[in-house]
Amino acid sequence: MADVVLKGVRKQYGEAVVVPGVDLTIRSGEFVVLVGPSGCGKSTTLRMIAGLEEITAGELSIDGRRVNEVHPKDRDIAMVFQSYALYPHMTARENMSFGLKIRGMTKAEIEARVGEAADILGLAELLDRKPKDMSGGQRQRVAMGRAIVRKPKVFLFDEPLSNLDAKLRVQMRAEIAKLHQRIQTTIVYVTHDQVEAMTLADRIVIMDKGVVQQVGTPLEVFEHPRNRFVAGFIGSPAMNFIACELGPGGLLTGDGLRLELPGNRQALEGRSGPVELGMRPNTLAVSRAGAEPRADRLRAKIEVMEPMGSETYLYATCQGQLLTVRVEATAALAEGDTIELAPDLERAHLFDRATGEAFF
Template sequence: MAHVSIRDVRKSFGTVSIIKGVDVDVQDGEFVILVGPSGCGKSTLLRMIAGLEDITGGDIRIGSRVVNDVPPKDRDIAMVFQSYALYPHMTVAENMAFSLRLKGVPQAEQKRRVADAAASLGLTTLLDRYPRQLSGGQRQRVAMGRAIVRDPQVFLFDEPLSNLDAKLRVQMRAEIKELHQRLKTTTIYVTHDQIEAMTMADKIVVMHDGIVEQIGAPLDLYDRPANRFVAGFIGSPAMNFIEGRLEQGGLALPSGAILPLEAPPAAALGSRLTYGIRPEHLHVEPSGIPGSIPATVAVIEPTGADTTLIVKAEGGNLTVMLRDRCTLRPGEAVALRPVAHQAHLFDEQGRRIAMV
């Protein structure tokens, strides 16, 4: 295991800047997820850690070594790719042992490591099969096993679950997390799926347009997003945003309705701000309740345990998450009551404003 330090790392392709001075620290044994929309630079950053992309500027350290110019094979890392990348003419055991064979590891040691990894991943009965005889989840386990047998200092995962169906993704998320808890190997994992990031990571790095927007524990990012981008990206369904002007009682909408705030910042009174409220913090009341937001139900999405409503209200469509069964119908008038102490405020630059 090893600490990974990324300092002012930059990457350009010609005149196009992809990574714009990123700083990240990954502690020994930590599970860190790089998350962000497509094109934000997260996979490029992972490939630079692996040595598959050259660095335009900055330093990457693995343990005590600066590895900017160290070949991938000498970095003591193991990478699991999105596409599995298994050799079709080799059995599961041969695929898992391949890197060890290239290193000249004695055959007895190869067999021991493969057997240990196979047992931990539930592959023991599949060692004699070929990749074509495996399901997608089994192939992904083989790719993980191939990484585990190397006993690296750092695991790198590049969107390993994106080719799996929804049910299998949930299962593999739990298996990868349990595996990390057992092996305690430093892990850097890339995904665009913020649910994966929230459920698996010790620490999340949110990237956007080649920069780091915020770093923190999953629930810290959820409860205290640094800016509007993080607030809208972390959480599913996404946070609602409503524009208005800050007054003493809360954020005033053009209609005169007031969105409540527990402690409006006095220094921002009179400013045009954005009010953020998560779907689960909007309560649905009968229409006509004083202090509520009039709305009309547009779409109802029942999922069993929860029901998601999309409603039309002043300022646009809003999403509401109900924790019980819903008897409402499209077109029905309702009133929305935000939970004041769960509301967020963002300034015109998108930065979160601390409440008093």
């Protein structure tokens, strides 16, 4: 177990600044997940921690020791990639033993470690099979086994489950959670997948364009997104946004709309100006539209209904924007219906339209 500390860690390819400077302290034993859109610098950051990518500026330390100049194999970390990178001509046992053999470990010790890892990962029956005779999930487990047997201080995972089908992904996600509970090693895990991030992480790091936007527990970043980017990125289906003007006394106006923010949400200190109101799909109450539009409701037309079984998602247009609304599966609504949406302003979010900063 080890702390991993990044101080102003920067990556630049020639003139191109990919990661301007990440400050992040990952505590010993912590499971940290990096998320963000494609190209935002997740893999680059992970590869700098691994030592596979040179650090342009800043400092990286593992367990209190600066490792910028330390060779990857001497950093005491193990990385699991999306492509499992197993040796095709070797059995699972040989794949897992190989790195240890190279390090000159005794046969008995290697056997003990491979046995232990196989036990943790449920691979005991498969040790004499080659990768081509295994399923994707089994191969993935061997790749993890190969990392575990080294007993590293830190595990790095780069989208380890993205090659698996949906069902297997769920299963392997649970395996990884169990694995962390059992071995308690520090983990830095990169994924595209929201659900993976929310379910696995002690803390989530949300990146955009190489810059860390927010670091927090899954609940913190969901309930209190610091800015518009995080609000739109975390949560599935995504948060809805409506542009309005914030006036004195917490009054929101826009396009026939007039909403009064509840008193406890008025930590606005006389601020006013262009804002965006953010509403999660489960915080909009649906009713049938009356003859006349109401200023305290959003009037919308249902374009598409997506029944998910236990619930239904409505996609409805309102002022030219598509809103997502979660309703009960039994709701008596149909495509083409005009509806009224009452936002729960106790649970809504408000963002400065110019800076994207959250007001609360």
